[in-house]
């Protein structure tokens with residue numbers, strides 16, 4: 001696990017530095033956002049982005065909008081797993097209000113620094129970014145109403161541990177409302193072999209059935225997994241090229257890749 005984790009940390013640390021210097025983050029491949037002209041604002045409808053500083057939006061690296069699923073209420077406590085530059089934590093802060101609280105958890109120092117800067121820019125006081133691993137959440141049992149996450153669970157080799165931890169910190173009746181990449185068809189081995197693609201959120205994706213099995217195993221009920229952004233071969237090619245993996249892509253039969261992955265909404269209850 002340590003090697004993949006270190007690779008992921010290094011990869012996102014470099015992205016955070018680039019974003020801090022003014023570049024746009026490249027998301028996990030939601031349609032069009034990795035091309036030259038795109039922006040990850042495509043995964044959020046305008047009402048979610050209203051009032052957010054540009055820097056926060058540019059730091060977005062997700063694959064769908066988990067807040068649209070979460071039905072957040074004033075006073076609730078939210079934990080965002082793998083909070084990155086902070087977009088979802090900051091959007092959530094508006095919904096839960098001053099009587100609520102949002103924790104953003106991330107393992108990468110550079111991302112935490114970027115999230116702190118973004119929090120200052122947005123001027124909210126009910127968000128706390130904390131350092132740690134999603135596989136070992138530094139919070140007590142049953143303290144959180146809602147877990148959100150955007151394109152992060154696919155990055156860990158130990159998904160069951162991460163989801164068990166999410167279950168542990170949720171209050172009884174609490175909910176999981178996350179966005180993640182899922183695999184809709186069997187994936188060619190060549191892609192799995194590429195750590196570069198892995199850190200781009202794809203090679204670590206679970207099938208819907210496997211995701212459901214793990215969620216059930218750790219205790220979740222009323223599980224719903226809905227693909228919302230299907231990745232065409234063009235999107236996957238853009239992703240590979242963006243990560244300088246075009247040479248690997250060109251050796252693959254692209255018809256096999258068409259529609260293999262999707263950004264999905266995943267909802268479940270404790």
Ligand SMILES: C[S@@+](CC[C@H](N)C(=O)[O-])C[C@H]1O[C@@H](n2cnc3c(N)ncnc32)[C@H](O)[C@@H]1O
Nearest residue numbers: 012060061062082083084106107108133134150
């Ligand atoms: C694809 S980015 C998504 C960031 C953010 N959720 C967003 O939508 O912009 C993945 C983030 O998860 C963090 N991350 C990946 N694996 C993690 C782990 N095992 N524990 C904690 N954070 C992790 C990375 O540091 C990175 O900031």
